[in-house]
Amino acid sequence: GAGVSQTPSNKVTEKGKYVELRCDPISGHTALYWYRQSLGQGPEFLIYFQGTGAADDSGLPNDRFFAVRPEGSVSTLKIQRTERGDSAVYLCASSSGQGAETQYFGPGTRLLVL
Amino acid sequence: AQSVTQPDIHITVSEGASLELRCNYSYGATPYLFWYVQSPGQGLQLLLKYFSGDTLVQGIKGFEAEFKRSQSSFNLRKPSVHWSDAAEYFCAVGFNAGNNRKLIWGLGTSLAVNP
Numbered sequence A: 001g002a003g004v005s006q007t008p009s010n011k012v013t014e015k016g017k018y019v020e021l022r023c024d025p026i027s028g029h030t031a032l033y034w035y036r037q038s039l040g041q042g043p044e045f046l047i048y049f050q051g052t053g054a055a056d057d058s059g060l061p062n063d064r065f066f067a068v069r070p071e072g073s074v075s076t077l078k079i080q081r082t083e084r085g086d087s088a089v090y091l092c093a094s095s096s097g098q099g100a101e102t103q104y105f106g107p108g109t110r111l112l113v114l
Numbered sequence B: 001a002q003s004v005t006q007p008d009i010h011i012t013v014s015e016g017a018s019l020e021l022r023c024n025y026s027y028g029a030t031p032y033l034f035w036y037v038q039s040p041g042q043g044l045q046l047l048l049k050y051f052s053g054d055t056l057v058q059g060i061k062g063f064e065a066e067f068k069r070s071q072s073s074f075n076l077r078k079p080s081v082h083w084s085d086a087a088e089y090f091c092a093v094g095f096n097a098g099n100n101r102k103l104i105w106g107l108g109t110s111l112a113v114n115p
Helices: none
Strands: A005-007 A010-013 A019-024 A031-037 A044-050 A053-056 A065-068 A075-079 A088-095 A109-113 B003-005 B010-014 B019-021 B024-026 B032-038 B044-050 B056-058 B064-068 B073-078 B087-094 B103-105 B109-114
Touching: A005 A088, A010 A019, A019 A088, A019 A109, A031 A075, A044 A065, A044 A075, A044 B103, A075 A088, B003 B087, B003 B103, B010 B019, B019 B109, B024 B073, B032 B064, B032 B073, B044 B056, B044 B064, B044 B073, B073 B087
Parallel strands: A010 A109, B010 B109
Antiparallel strands: A005 A019, A019 A075, A031 A044, A031 A088, A044 A053, A065 A075, A088 A109, B003 B024, B019 B073, B032 B044, B032 B087, B056 B064, B064 B073, B087 B103, B087 B109
16 A cells, blocks of 8 residues: 555444454554644654564553554554543654664544543 | 654645755764655655765655765655655664664654645
8 A cells, every 4th residue: 555544434432342453554664653642732752563473562551552563564553441531642653673774654543531 | 772763753845845854863973865745544655765876866756865974864754745755754774784674763743734
């Protein structure tokens, strides 16, 4: 594909529910990143994959958040027992995985927890 | 801890006027430096980046930025602003140290352009 795609574009859920957010990176990109952007803030790093493995998950806020990338391409961010404070835009980015590089971002998924 | 400061939350300029958006970072070594733009409903688009070499970098849409090591700054400039430049601008720093590939972001500067 031409760029990073994310689905759904919008997700409304109720407090306590489970949600999955999907990211399709640019074809051939081995590195994939998840960020969260709250209203009026810059993006905040969550997790970085190199291939199938999570190379840096230091930004995940707690154990309700989990992400996978089983085949080294598509990634899913999973949030259990959602809370109102989880409402934000979740951004996915990918890069070539070769040294210093640019991260290319998808349009984001806007999550609203009621 | 690494941090990025964008001192101006909101800036308004007239169309055709020059623009400078400020960015300062806090980091022991020279990081990689980026400016991204985010329009309503759009994803983050890279304007320009600095990795090494010439400290004045040119980007898309007529933007440029200058890295000043002594001031830990990477300010974004444009000589003549167009109405379509109205958007949110983010400065970010990145690292290439082992598994530390995250970008750390400023809070952003919202740019409004008066006709």
